[in-house]
Amino acid sequence: MTTPNGESSAHNLGQSRIFTPEVIDDIHTKSELGRYRMRGFSMFKPIPHWDELMFLPGTLTRFVIEGYREKCDTRTVLGGRFAKRPLELDIPVYITGMSFGALSLEAKMALAKGASMAGTATCSGEGGMIPPERDLSTKWYYQVIQSRYGFNPHHLMLADGVEFFIGQGCKVGLGGHLMGQKVTEQVAEMRSLPPGIDQRSPARHPDWLGPDDLSLKIQEVREATDYQVPIQLKLGAARVYDDVRMAAKCGPDVIYLDGAEGGTGAGPHIATEETGVPLMSAIPEARRALEDVGLADDIDLVVAGGIRNGADVAKCLALGASAIAIGHSALMALNCNKEIPGVTDYEGTIGVEAGKCYHCHTGRCPVGVATQDPELRKRLEVDQAAERVYNFLHTLTLEVQMLARACGKTDVHSLEPEDLCALTTEAAAMARVPLAGTSYVPGVSEDRTLAEMKELLAKHVADTGNQGGANV
């Protein structure tokens, strides 16, 4: 007998499912090291994911839109609530904040240029503004992050959007990390730090300590930027319903939710695996929260975390996101985890084959993306890399349009949860869409039935009460 994964299901001596050889190795490493293990990349353990949702396109009941020919709008506007200049993107996807420091200058420039070619935005990330990135970006978010490394009010005035970084999905509740190997003279100077130190950014902001103060901090930044650009709050997805209600009350234009699948350039392995909730479960909770505070039509929702293809993007839009931010997959468009014949040697230099590399934190990125090493950086040619970023963003958009048109939409923002079904009960419960082939939404169906019963009971009690019957 074998399990679906091909493992033997017999309970053999010497084959523990709990203390596997990997677990034993992990304990050996930690007991030698005396600290938690650091790593880069996204999530390793399996969690319910977008693959468990499917689209329900039109056949006879719905008029489908001619693929490749007929209009399917992708224009996306963010932050029209209070901002005089809402952020207008040509496509519903943009590139999220990743710091100069974690990434090389070339990587930041290529992302900025590629995003601009696709008519969309990029974001400064933690380490402050680098002028070449700003020059190459037509739409640019500036991050107000806990550490405030390099934060400069003059740069703030150059932003098309301001993002308050409050948490990230991959390590909710923690600050950023940058290992000493990547804290070069230039990176250190931008962050006002001594070079070569291991940098642990704060988990809280320096100038506000709770949502009551955050309201005032948002007011301050709005005053400083003259209400010109949207204010966006980026939250790691965890206690989503309460967090989003609270965030909405603090008065932002946009709320950004980062699912647990989100990646990092460096983070403690245990935190990246064990904090947060899957994005699929976070979006419906966030929509419910915005509806409950009466701001569902006013505050835009941006989501991110583990987005790989146009189907993932389309599913996020369907569940209620206005825009989707990508990080890791954009790095892959830059060549992350790609063996380049004659140039890279993943096995020889990193110790793992291409496709399995998670060593961003060491600063030894073989393709020149997550490194500050001058020799490695030469491996990333900005113009070519920008072209690949553009191609990837363009393809994501084509894929979203394809699925939207098949569902009969002339605008990708017309996708709705009712266009989806789930393959597993877990996915159905989290995404709040019916299990394929049924009308069953776990949790929702039961609540609906209970509410009907309560209503019938209340009517019955009222009726018998009026007749002077049962004493309640």
Add this chain to the structure above:
Amino acid sequence: MEQVSAAPQGGRYDIRGLAEPDATAPKNAVVSGSTAEFDAAELSTRQVNLELRRLVYGEGVTEVTVHNPGAKHSLSVGLLARCRVRIDGSLGYFGCGLIDGPEIHVTGRVGWSVAENMMSGVVVVDKNAGSLTGAALRGGDLVIRGHVGARTGIDQKGGTIVVGGNAGTLTGFMMQRGRQIICGDAGNGMGDSMYDGAIYVGGKVASLGVDCVEAELTETDREFIDRKCAIYRLDQPATFRKFVCGKKLWNYDNLEPNERKLVL
């Protein structure tokens, strides 16, 4: 995503009363040459800032006096020009934040996070300050003649913070650069996790935070303290002690054995 007109719920209506996207400058200042003054008693935060900016950026005024600020929040923020501002009274939270260049004199007290992220310039507060004073300060001089609350100069990245009175807990928390002169006493956990910079304390220190150590006060330090106290006419105590980073936390994440050979 379309904007809706000011409905009682949602849209551009802000239940907290903090967002004023459509306000205009009140133009109530009395201007005489390069100086001006105006009364903020009946004005909102937005109107005060619009009036300040109109005068400094638009009218070429270089000295402004604001009367009756009434401890309102986010006043005098984001000023990026050389000018003199006199605040005749007290400020609330985030007063004089995100500025570069101005010389600001507050005759009353200030709330939390005064002069946060100041790039350059001078902010002098005659009375007490709340917590998070000079958070992420990057340059310039921030002088509080009275007492300050907790976390003074948290994430400080440059510049100088001078406190005439006492400071609360976690003074210089995660400080990266710059200097602090505390003439009175400092609370628990001073200098916790500081990366660099120096804290001079004239009074007692309740306790030091993680990786903060005492260092020898040099002639240069002494001269620096004397100079700052003289400029701002502060009575200084007879002696100061100097505290700096112990550098034990600088490298906590040494590489794993199999990663070490990658870097070498």
Add this chain to the structure above:
Amino acid sequence: MCGIAGIIHRGHTGDVGDEMTRMLQAMKHRGPDSTGYALYGDPSELLVMRFKLADPNDSGDFAYAERLARSRTAVEQRLAKLGAEVDRMDGESDYAYRATLRYAGELKPLADYVEDVPGVEVLSLGHSLEIVKDLGDAESVAQQYRLDKFQGSHAIGHVRMATESDVDIAGAHPYWAYPFSDVAVVHNGQLTNYHRWRRRLERLGHRFQSECDSEIIAVYLAQRMSDGLSLETAMKQSLTDLDGVFTYLVVTETSLGMAKDEMAAKPLVLYETEELVALASEEVAIRSVLNREIDTYDPYEGEVMVWSR
């Protein structure tokens, strides 16, 4: 997350209803969801009970009025059954009532029996304490409950931005220290060992009216005081017993106290003279009652202070 305020007149009484309204209205931006007051009038022989029959969120369907009338009758019957003679009973809205009672018995059975009526919650019980709380900002609550003429020695108040519990009266501050007479608390912050303390206090026989962590502080302090500790000692002990970040104000029949935890992450500004002490999350609130140049300061971490009227 919230704004809190307190005021105590020393040796005389003042317009605490109007003063607290102005203080809370000045901090509306810290908590637009609900507003609450704990006011101390002249101590009376009579017991004052503030209670609600339903929540303003409850749907006003056709059965609503009828249900309220039934509940009110049930409350009156139950009071009579326990020997509490109603002096007068006024309704400030169709769901909120103030009753004065002649009653000398234990408060706990009275509160428990009254609250056993579905939807009914006793907001406060005491000889001078009156807790008023409702949805909306301070001005609308003060108008609804006619608080502008309220004379007294001291008061605390709260504006709330709901965090983990719902926007309703049960989630609004101040909290009465059930079942102890005349003790109430407002709190800014959050307690992260709330559930532990709740289970511990429930084992001692207390029950809670809300899911709000702040309610714990009121009951905790009252329990410690009934164990024989002074208010100040009980407050000092709370600094080590309670985890999280918090600044709270507590009032008893004669005193007003403040406590700030070791993390000092929640603000409080203090103005203190021989005649008057005023405290608030923001100075702008104190300014609303003392509109002149005043000296204020922030209490430090781990500080506990108590003032008597």
